[in-house]
Amino acid sequence: MKKTIKIIILITLGAIIVIAVAGMFKFNFLDEDLYGDIHIEQPDGSVVKLNDIKDSGPHNTTYVINNEPVMLVDGLSEKEITLNSASKIITRYFGNDVNIDIDDDGREDSVFLLTQETGGSGTFFYVAAALNTKDGWKGSQALFLGDRITPQTTEVSQNPNHQKVIIVNYMDRVEGQAMSEQPSVGKSIWIKFDLEEISFGEVEQNFSGEANPGVMTLDMKTWQWVKTTYNNDSEITPNNASVFTISFKNDNTFSATTDCNSIGGSYDIDGNQIKFGKDIFMTRMFCQNSQEQEFVSLLEEIQSFFFTNKGELIFDLKFDSGSSIFR
Numbered sequence: 001m002k003k004t005i006k007i008i009i010l011i012t013l014g015a016i017i018v019i020a021v022a023g024m025f026k027f028n029f030l031d032e033d034l035y036g037d038i039h040i041e042q043p044d045g046s047v048v049k050l051n052d053i054k055d056s057g058p059h060n061t062t063y064v065i066n067n068e069p070v071m072l073v074d075g076l077s078e079k080e081i082t083l084n085s086a087s088k089i090i091t092r093y094f095g096n097d098v099n100i101d102i103d104d105d106g107r108e109d110s111v112f113l114l115t116q117e118t119g120g121s122g123t124f125f126y127v128a129a130a131l132n133t134k135d136g137w138k139g140s141q142a143l144f145l146g147d148r149i150t151p152q153t154t155e156v157s158q159n160p161n162h163q164k165v166i167i168v169n170y171m172d173r174v175e176g177q178a179m180s181e182q183p184s185v186g187k188s189i190w191i192k193f194d195l196e197e198i199s200f201g202e203v204e205q206n207f208s209g210e211a212n213p214g215v216m217t218l219d220m221k222t223w224q225w226v227k228t229t230y231n232n233d234s235e236i237t238p239n240n241a242s243v244f245t246i247s248f249k250n251d252n253t254f255s256a257t258t259d260c261n262s263i264g265g266s267y268d269i270d271g272n273q274i275k276f277g278k279d280i281f282m283t284r285m286f287c288q289n290s291q292e293q294e295f296v297s298l299l300e301e302i303q304s305f306f307f308t309n310k311g312e313l314i315f316d317l318k319f320d321s322g323s324s325i326f327r
Helices: 002-026 292-301
Strands: 062-065 068-071 076-080 088-100 109-117 124-133 136-139 143-147 150-158 164-172 185-194 199-202 222-230 245-248 253-257 262-270 273-276 302-307 313-317 322-326
Touching (some): 062 109, 062 136, 088 150, 124 164, 124 185, 143 199, 164 222, 292 302, 292 313
Antiparallel strands (some): 062 068, 076 088, 109 124, 124 136, 124 143, 185 199, 222 245, 222 322, 253 262, 302 313
């Protein structure tokens, strides 16, 4: 009689565990119609165990990278490239989170970066969203950013038409630069979320009305020098605008790059007035035909700033001598 009771208890507990596992993973899977039937068992034969799941949310959700579902468990996924292969595709939660109600359902969602290594030397960065729906967390399709880039910040801007725009700022390499070299060019990608496709689409940064000057800030992105116009009708345009950048941090420090050296230091703002500190430092490489001196002189002349609905940062120069456009 005792043996019979033990068997019944074990069977009952087993059924409860199965139901509990099914209930937990129900909330972590994407729509079956869009992504197909995703099982707990992984393609390499491994099985996600109930005890491996420490919390729900963006770290334990399935995303789609290059049309392949990737299920994160505590922010990590490891899949064998082929069965019994020593090489693995490793996907990780990277961070740079922004919390925003991206689908307007009254719940706060999460936008952040993922990395993926596919067995070679590359580390590929993606931006993804985790939607906090009434049925649990659902991951989006991931948007590719670049290989071995250096992420900086992820920001939110909202234009006058109430369209929520995500701005991802990062450092990349100029065309032809060796991947072994550190990224040196500031870049920004503006993206909006498409709820129907559960994916991001890129926004044209220079489209009039796409930016809202009322919510723009100096530290929202890495700015690229476009041109400087002086009141004597002279104008300076960088030969390679992508290498002339400036980034502001909310700790009142800034960093800048030119076609030759890197610059850094402190700054102070009072309303729309800005003043760079006397502690500016600079690397000392020599580069022939550089426009670095023109750029440094520009920084020394900046007096105030404002933003435009084209997503531009305008610096007014001292003594009303001219203005400079950054984008």
